[in-house]
Amino acid sequence: MDPRPAVTNYTLAEFEAVLNTLGLEAYRARQVLQWVYRRRAASFGVMTDLSKEARDLLDRKFRIFASALSERHVSTDGTEKLLLALDDGNLIETVLIREGDRKTVCVSTQVGCPVKCAFCASGLNGLVRNLSAGEIVEQVVHVQNALPAGERVDSLVLMGIGEPLLNYAHVVQALRTWKAPWGLGIGWNRVTLSTVGILDKIEKLVQDRVTPNLAISLHAPSDAIRVDLVPTLKKKISELIKAGAAYREATHKNVTFEYVLLDGVNDDKKHALELGKKLRGLRCKVNVIPFNRVEETPFRAPSQDRLDRFVTALGACGVPIMVRKRKGDEIAAACGQLRAMAERTKPVDPTIAAERSAP
């Protein structure tokens, strides 16, 4: 285990202070962070506007990243999954989704997940640990560094493994680093944080003036169905909808309600009508996500017919809807699936088109 702290774990102010204690000028901190976030530096050795002595000192005291790229899987539709190895041997995954010119990264915030949604591979074994701020921040940097020169990541979704608001402090630091001019410069209008509904932390985001777009996972039109799908978080549908409306009111940011459509569970026309009744009149959208099969769960993907019927009935209630396209099916793009598969198969399943990176 490398004892040196990663640069990605610091804010600019913190890094300035720590460099000062080492006898380096504060402005060196901004230089180093620009190399990391803007100039794709993977070592201090390439930072040629610093003296050799300063580079050697930095290299003895710090490393750039807390994680290393372990595997890169590329789907035929352009979706990419990066599997990142952490110091303690854990693996996390990050996904790049391409839509036209747009490049969106789906970020993980925890190793495993304590929420244990019934349909999700990530929650199967519960929480292993929270990710550090650096481990969250640098997922985007690893993806960006793998893009062709001159291309940049445009937008972020915190929809990977983990519940972001149960790792609040580190997620907030990551959001600030991504947005900062000394960081990646990705504004919060281009970031969506997805939560199962940690209500006090949604309010805290507003108080702390950290305001990405918000997605709240409903997955059910009624409390009776939701408690089976999200058994560890007993929040009423009405409370979740109220929290979304309040966030929208306070921040003017986009609020979306997510709904994973599961065959025979929550995909009936009557479910759409019940949901539509509860959401009518709100300035929020519903993101319908047709289930991606997860081997370890009993759930099935809805047929195209059932999907169409659900969407038509919900739309007739006046609720704006987006249907998420299936992306990266052959590289297991639903959250947690690649990591679960890598842990099952080690070494990687040869039927998957994969590119193993140099260590």
Ligand code: SF4
């Ligand atoms: S769907 Fe999200 S919140 Fe639910 S168990 Fe999976 S990672 Fe956790």
